[in-house]
Amino acid sequence: MAMLHTVNKSPFEKRSLDSALSHAIDGAAILMIEDGIYGALKGTAVSAKIEKALGNLKVYVLGPDLKARGMTEDQVVDGVKVVDYAGFVDLVTEYDKVQAWL
C-alpha cells in the first residue's frame, strides 16, 4: 500500500531527499516540510530531481514552511502541490504509512 515520505532537510545539505526518492515506489507521495521545502523550488540545482519524480510520484510541499522562508507558490516546480497543515493531516490519513526522512 502507498506510503507518504516526508523530507524535512535541505537537499543542498543532506541526502534525505535523494534517499526518500530512491526508496519511494510508484504511487507513493513525497511531502517536503521545514528546510525540505528548498527541494521543491524551480530553477535550482536540484529542481530536475523533483521534475523527474513527478512522473511516478505525487509531490507535495507545506505552504506555511514555504512562506516562512520567503518563497511563494509560483516558485514551486510545476506539478508540485502546496498544502496547508490541514492538508498535511489529510495526507497522513490518506496514505497507509508515513516514513519521515530526517
Add this chain to the structure above:
Amino acid sequence: MAEPWEEEEGPVKKFMYVNRKAPYGTIYALESLEVVLIAAAFDQDVSLVFMDDGVYQLKKGQDTKGIGMKNFSPTYRALEGYDIEKLYVEKESMESRGLTADDMIIPVEMLSKDELTSLMEEQDVVMSF
C-alpha cells in the same frame, strides 16, 4: 563630548562570521545573528559571509506567521546601525539555488568561491555557524 565607546582604540582584529545554514529549521542562523550583534560592541573589523544554505537567511519576503516562529530577517537590516557593513554572499551558492542579489533583504557583495577563499585567509578569527 565623546561617548565612552568612542574613546579607547584597542587592537583591531579581523573577525569573519560564516553563515551556512538555512533559517528556522535549525537554530544556527539566529544564534549567529545574536553573537554578531553582541560582538559588535567590541569594535572589531567584522565581515559576515553567507554561503551554502546560509544565503537563504537573507531571502526577501519571509513570513513566519504560519509556523509560529519569530521572523528575524528584519534584524539583518539593523546591522548597518551596528556598523557592520561588510556583507558577502557566495556567488556559487546563490546560483545553485536560483537566487540573485535582488532576492536579498539587504545589499550584499557577491563574491566567487575563490575570492571568498582569499578573504578567509586574511582573517584573524573565523567563526562558522
Add this chain to the structure above:
Amino acid sequence: MGIEINGKTLETDEEGYLADLNQWEPGVADIMAKLDDTTLTDAHWEVINFLREYYEEYQIAPAVRVLTKAIGKKLGPDKGNSKYLYELFPYGPAKQACKYAGLPKPTGCV
C-alpha cells in the same frame, strides 16, 4: 511578579520585563516607572516611542550605543548622547527604557 493593569495581571520576568510584548499598552510604562519611583515625561515618552518603532522595524531592542546614535540621528545631537539618556533613564537607557516600552532586554545587555 507581574504588572496589574485594568484588572489583569501581565506576566513579567524576574527583572520586570514584560513576558509578552503584545500585551503592552502605554499604562504599562507608567506603572513600571512608578515602581522605579519615576514619573514619565514627554522626554521619556519620546525615547520609549522611538524604541517601539525601532523594534517594530528591526525586531530587536538596540544596544545602548546603537540607540544613542539612532536617537541623535532622529531627534538631534542634544538628545543623542549618553548624558541626556542616562539622566532620563538612570538604570541604563537601553535597559530601563526597553522595559517600559515592553521590549525584551537588549541583545548583549549584561
